[in-house]
Amino acid sequence: MPSKSRVARGLLWLLVLSSPILLAAVAQVATEAPAGFDDQTNGLISQTQLDLDREVFEGREGIADGLGPVYNAQACAECHQSPVTGSGSQITELRVGRYIGGVYSDPPGGSLINDRAIDARLQERAAGEDNVRTFRTSLNTLGDGFVEAIADGTLESIRASQPQQVRGTIIRVPVLEAPGVTRVARFGWKNQHASLLSFSADAYLNEMGITSPLQPTENTSSGVLVAEWDAVPDPEEPATADEPFGEDVEIFARFMRATKVPPRDAELASKPEAIAGRNVFASIGCASCHRPDVVTAPAGTSINGGTFVIPPALGDKVIHPYSDFLLHDVGTGDGIVQNGGPQTRNQLRTPPLWGLRTRDRLMHDGLALTRNDAIVRHGGQAAGAANRYRMLPLNQKNQLVAFLNSL
Secondary structure, eight states: OOOHHHHHHHHHHHHHHHOHHHHHHHHHHSEEOOBOSSOOBOSSSOHHHHHHHHHHHHOOOOGGGTOOSEESOSSGGGTSOSSSTTSOOSOEEEEEEEEETTEEEOOTTOSEEOSEESSGGGOOOOOTTOOEEEEEEOOOOTTHHHHHTSOHHHHHHHHHHSOGGGOOBOOEEEOTTSTTOEEEOOBTTTTOBSSHHHHHHHHHHHHHOOOBTTBOSOOOBTTBOOGGGOOSOSSSSOOOSSOTTOHHHHHHHHHHHTBOBOOOOHHHHTSHHHHHHHHHHHHTTGGGTSOSOEEOOOTTOEEGGGTEEOOTTTSSEEEOOSOOOOEEOOSOOOOOOOTTOGGGTTOEEOOOOTTGGGOSSBSTTSOBOSHHHHHHHOOGGGHHHHHHHHTSOHHHHHHHHHHHTTO
């Protein structure tokens, strides 16, 4: 049962979110988060430190570092690099599962099918029994420090303010660096994580095959143990006195926390058609889930089980992610069950639309190639908004696309 203080905070934020006057007052206290595709620090750390951290984020891992034995990439930047390091990319990963008699199960070794292996005998492949098959596109990580700094109560209040038919699902997930602690999830297509340290350790293991204090157990190759091919002792990224969760894991998290949010194209955003398109976006209901404005928690707030205190660079900031960071069934679910349990099988996190202009493959699987394709593909909880879009005159559809192309 939630504490009285949490309930009180939730009710307060619900009041704020439902009142333009109070929301404006909050926005006056908060300041805009810095935005830019310029490789510059958001102020969390020095530019020199950010440049050093970026080199690690871009650094390629080898077998001697613990790469694999099964993996997808040799560096974080292989999947997060367009237009600058930390952004999304065209890279996808493959997930599979088994849905038989109304019951979902993972195949041996889990739902992730790694695309690469250090030995041909270890290469993973989908099996005939894997009747759930989906790609997932790489997500942008720029500005994720601000997303991490959103208070749980804010996300809970956003959910409470949504119409019942489009109300999102909140799940709480373990904070790996604080055993026994959970937090409202916000990272990954299925909201697998709530902290950037947890996210970093997970990606290091599942995308590069490198173990760390937060993820110390090596993956298998479709259920087959890989110790014979793994010459580096686990955890391959060891704890140190200064980096108890592993040096690289902590650097990855620090780098993401120090990045600016994706900027809008100022020239396109100022055009009349884009301005009109923003109004269309709101009027047909897109903004219920793709929420334009969110305010981060105050500087000094302790999060992630007390392992991170929000600094001034991240606290009291207004961001424009165009997401509620909640799970929804919009008729395109990938069918995979992860942290949220069976009821979330066909739910996905609302993808933030900031930086959308840098993407040519849309939706979770990258199979929608135009903005129109992506919108009309929406169903389920988003069917109402998609149907209202279909009924728009052509000029208003073009205005909406112009707005999206400015993000």
